[in-house]
Amino acid sequence: MTEQQQAERLVRLRWACRRTLQVLDQPLGNFLQNCFHTLDMGEQFAFERLLKSKDQEILDWLIGNRQPRDTGMCAIIERIRQHHDNTARG
Numbered sequence: 001m002t003e004q005q006q007a008e009r010l011v012r013l014r015w016a017c018r019r020t021l022q023v024l025d026q027p028l029g030n031f032l033q034n035c036f037h038t039l040d041m042g043e044q045f046a047f048e049r050l051l052k053s054k055d056q057e058i059l060d061w062l063i064g065n066r067q068p069r070d071t072g073m074c075a076i077i078e079r080i081r082q083h084h085d086n087t088a089r090g
Contacts, residue, residue, distance in 0.1 A: 010032075010036075013032055013036070013047075013048070013051065014029070014032060016048075016051040016052075017029040017032050017051065019055050019058070020055050021055040021056070021058075021059055023059065024055060024058055024059060024062070026084070027062060027080055027081075027083075027084040028051070028058075028080065030083065030084065030087055031047075031079070031080045031083050031084070032047075034083065034087075035079065035083055039076075042072060043072070043075070043076060043079075045072070046070065046072030046073050046075065046076045047076050049070060049072070049073055050068075050073050050076055050077070053068070053073075061073075061077045062077060062080065062081060062084075
């Protein structure tokens with residue numbers, strides 16, 4: 001993937017992290033900004049699949065009320081939780 005394509009992908013992902021449920025903006029956006037570049041390709045695709053889900057589903061998954069059937073998304077959700085907990089503590 002060229003640098004131009006990577007930059008365009010990040011722009012699309014930033015927009016996808018902006019959600020109707022504003023409570024999701026910070027954990028998703030911060031994870032994209034701080035952690036996405038460290039993910040392997042499979043994890044990046046799992047994050048993109050997560051962003052295609054409905055807001056209420058993502059919220060339920062992040063607060064632990066439910067789990068997605070996609071094991072890749074389960075792993076990403078756990079990483080988002082850990083990152084959010086670590087950044088919320090300061």
